[in-house]
Amino acid sequence: MTPAARAQAAIECLDAVIAAANTGGAAADTIVQRYFSTRRYAGSKDRRAVRDLVFDVIRSMGSPPQSGRAALIGHARALAPDLLELFSGTADTAGHAPLALVVGEPEATPSLAPGWQLDQLRQRFGAATPKAVRALLGRAPLDLRANILCSNRDELLIEMPDLAPTQWAPDGLRAPAGLNIETLPAYHAGKIEVQDEGSQLAALAVGALPGEVVIDLCAGAGGKTLALAAAMGDQGTLIATDTDRGRLSALPQRLARAGVTIATTRLLNPRREWEAVSDLAGAADRVLIDAPCSGTGTWRRNPEARWRLTQDRLAKLTAEQDRLLQLGAQLVRPGGTLTYVVCSLLPIEAEARMAAFLARSPAFVADPFSIPTETSPVTSTTLSPGAQGCDGFFIARLKRVC
Numbered sequence: 001m002t003p004a005a006r007a008q009a010a011i012e013c014l015d016a017v018i019a020a021a022n023t024g025g026a027a028a029d030t031i032v033q034r035y036f037s038t039r040r041y042a043g044s045k046d047r048r049a050v051r052d053l054v055f056d057v058i059r060s061m062g063s064p065p066q067s068g069r070a071a072l073i074g075h076a077r078a079l080a081p082d083l084l085e086l087f088s089g090t091a092d093t094a095g096h097a098p099l100a101l102v103v104g105e106p107e108a109t110p111s112l113a114p115g116w117q118l119d120q121l122r123q124r125f126g127a128a129t130p131k132a133v134r135a136l137l138g139r140a141p142l143d144l145r146a147n148i149l150c151s152n153r154d155e156l157l158i159e160m161p162d163l164a165p166t167q168w169a170p171d172g173l174r175a176p177a178g179l180n181i182e183t184l185p186a187y188h189a190g191k192i193e194v195q196d197e198g199s200q201l202a203a204l205a206v207g208a209l210p211g212e213v214v215i216d217l218c219a220g221a222g223g224k225t226l227a228l229a230a231a232m233g234d235q236g237t238l239i240a241t242d243t244d245r246g247r248l249s250a251l252p253q254r255l256a257r258a259g260v261t262i263a264t265t266r267l268l269n270p271r272r273e274w275e276a277v278s279d280l281a282g283a284a285d286r287v288l289i290d291a292p293c294s295g296t297g298t299w300r301r302n303p304e305a306r307w308r309l310t311q312d313r314l315a316k317l318t319a320e321q322d323r324l325l326q327l328g329a330q331l332v333r334p335g336g337t338l339t340y341v342v343c344s345l346l347p348i349e350a351e352a353r354m355a356a357f358l359a360r361s362p363a364f365v366a367d368p369f370s371i372p373t374e375t376s377p378v379t380s381t382t383l384s385p386g387a388q389g390c391d392g393f394f395i396a397r398l399k400r401v402c
């Protein structure tokens with residue numbers, strides 16, 4: 001593909017990303033992959049170049065742009081003027097190059113995020129907000145977790161000297177840019193899992209021990225379930241639940257590959273979750289609620305999440321977080337713990353949810369836990385790309401006292 005054809009492809013992908021943000025459609029990464037699945041003529045360099053351009057443009061546009069073309073023009077004018085020369089198409093070359101620029105045509109204005117989202121983040125980062133948001137919009141590294149059920153980090157570092165130990169997570173490995181994990185024998189042998197360092201630390205904060213009964217209430221495809229199973233030495237009972245059939249159905253295969261035998265899955269009916277877990281009332285030593293959230297902590301991977309998040313959607317998410325906390329609390333035994341995690345840095349999804357829960361739940365108190373990023377035990381903590389170099393998370397732990 002010529003540079004102009006790549007720019008045209010980026011515009012078409014951006015149009016699809018904007019539409020998906022409005023309708024709750026697929027993530028940008030998926031959209032780019034789908035775009036190329038029907039364009040076999042594009043080589044791997046073309047795909048990478050278009051994907052990089054699409055993501056650069058999304059990162060530079062805090063608010064949803066009018067169109068892919070307006071986004072690329074605005075991005076080019078502010079940050080990459082050479083791209084403007086690619087707007088060279090004519091009616092005859094349509095589809096192979098962006099049409100020539102027209103005086104006065106719409107162009108999007110670069111920004112970090114919508115003002116109301118920045119206001120929320122200012123409550124966390126104060127004057128450091130622009131720097132923190134720029135870190136949130138950086139490129140995420142590829143992190144792996146050594147599966148200590150069948151390997152360990154030191155052994156894997158000898159086997160794969162290109163990997164580096166992560167700074168905080170004891171079993172974490174950071175991969176060099178461009179590593180294709182599918183090519184690694186250790187991956188196929190179940191010795192490593194793809195998992196961001198922040199996610200590894202969140203699972204660690206649960207404090208799951210061998211022999212315990214542990215429930216991962218919002219397990220998704222089981223990233224944290226697998227880490228919990230490893231922490232438990234594959235001994236005890238681990239129950240992974242979720243309302244998303246597609247995500248949960250990926251888990252059994254992952255469990256088998258990782259050599260986990262203690263985990264079972266349960267599909268929950270949205271709003272009728274209790275029906276599938278009522279037999280576990282008051283039975284769990286540990287419950288993890290890795291709640292659905294705005295995902296502000298994962299903007300490095302999904303920068304278009306800024307375009308999806310509305311104040312209305314945020315209100316719905318916080319209501320769901322409160323509901324899941326109520327649900328999870330009923331599963332904890334007296335003396336057991338409830339760990340609440342969101343990959344968000346918005347205080348309204350984090351400290352505010354904990355305060356609201358504690359105010360209406362006298363049986364629970366904040367429970368100090370140790371985490372490698374803190375020098376002494378804490379009852380809650382945040383992780384962020386700017387501070388710890390991992391995805392953004394809020395993690396809090398509560399204990400049922402009676």
Ligand SMILES: C[S@@+](CC[C@H](N)C(=O)[O-])C[C@H]1O[C@@H](n2cnc3c(N)ncnc32)[C@H](O)[C@@H]1O
Nearest residue numbers: 217218219220222223224242243244290291292
């Ligand atoms: C942040 S994701 C979980 C990620 C997962 N724990 C991991 O480590 O890969 C949140 C999950 O909550 C699930 N979810 C949403 N509403 C739920 C509900 N009412 N009950 C249980 N799970 C729910 C979503 O389907 C999604 O998989």
